[in-house]
Amino acid sequence: MSFLSHLISGVSLGSIYAIIALGYTMVYGIAKMLNFAHGDVIMVGAYACFFIVSRYGMSPLLGVLLSVAVCTLLGILIERLAYKPLRAAPSLAVLITAIGISYLLQNSAQLLWTSNPKVFTSVVGAGSLKFAGGRLSISVTAIVTIVICAVIMLALTWFTGKTKMGKAMRACSEDKGAAQLMGINVNFTISMTFAIGSALAAIAGVLLCSAYPTLMPTTGSMPGIKAFTAAVFGGIGSIPGALLGGTLLGIIEIFGKAYISTQLSDAIVFAVLIIVLLVKPTGLLGTRIQEKV
């Protein structure tokens, strides 16, 4: 039973990584950049929800919605002010800018809200469900997290596969020049991608802090890095890859903690990434299509 319970915690943690990884992977797919500030957007989302719910006493649902709105705007703003002017710049310049934005967000949070940890109240309630005569207990947070992740995946698959905007995003991620020749506004499409990624970051932030209730200005950075790992693990640029990479990473982390060593669990996660990349450099579901001449 403990195996099953670890597996469910792993899938639940992995679902959070997957939701964050979607933001990395979609932005990478379309803008060909690693948005290292993405993890810190999660933190901003969690703070937004914390203040709305715990300080101003509004309903958790409203807290989630407003935090999604805050992060969406923040994502659009970051792209507009920091990354758009660098569209033609070398990728190293963009990467350094992204790291700069990451520190800017962390330090602004420290300045505004101090570095004292805040205790985040779960937005889904603290209860747990008992199965198998009480031997297996699953927290409501874990179940809600897994369900939300599944809903997001289905929604995104529908969006990118069936809607005009979603298809335009895929076209831009393959060939921006050709997309422009179709009449697609590439800048607007990139902006939309940042908006979606950041909205997902807000949801991930709220879920993360509901499961692990300590909220600090650095809360987003480690999950951000792990979700980035998950995105690379699954094949960066691939939406199913983000789901697979995130889930596997969560399971490996929880199993590593449970059966090997609590201290080594992060090292194990990254070691697995290195091994996968040695064997399959494009990640588990990453592909490279040969161009016909």
Place this chain on the structure above:
Amino acid sequence: MLKVTNINVYYGAIHAVKDVTLEVNEGEIVTLIGANGAGKSTTLQTISGLLRSRSGNISFLDENIGVIAPHKIVERGLAQVPEGRRVFLRMTVRENLEMGAYTQKASGVAADLEHAYALFPRLKERQRQVAGTLSGGEQQMLAMGRAMMSRPKLLMLDEPSMGLAPILVEQIFDIITEMNREGVTILLVEQNAQMALSVANRAYVLETGGIVLHGDASELIGNEDVKRAYLGG
């Protein structure tokens, strides 16, 4: 319809297009021929707005399009089939065609799809296939069908014959003349000067970034310099 006046395009310090002036009138097929690296593709990309001219003027249907965004130029009715086809390899044939119709109202797309399939029956057979699995010739057809989906008034084609077997080249050129008969004005960039001059009304010859000759295609076919340089005679 399209008037390009004294445009100059640079890649960094390299002066790729020098004072190019050309004109395309409604209903014509005009071809721009020249060797590799003469600046043909650069000229087309500048007209489409993907590159910008440092001076001069580009006007389409009496509007200065040298200053408007590439996606808005498509809305004006000026489409391009780019060099190397550049179809979306991970998207299906049908999705590629739908992307071509991005600027169009949803209500007209079904009819335009049928029209594209009528021009290129092969595409209909393969509509659910991912474009990356098509042959080079089929990808060229897809690129042309995709451009037609935006209902262009002027269609620019960049090296449509590149890398194709002779029989396919014939087929592609037949379709270009067919599109022209349907009322689409054509600006055709080609290295295959023989084929291009045989279908065009007028031609411009581009050499190291500048226009060195222009005139009726039938005249240029007989021109000794053109024969020596481009027609292998």
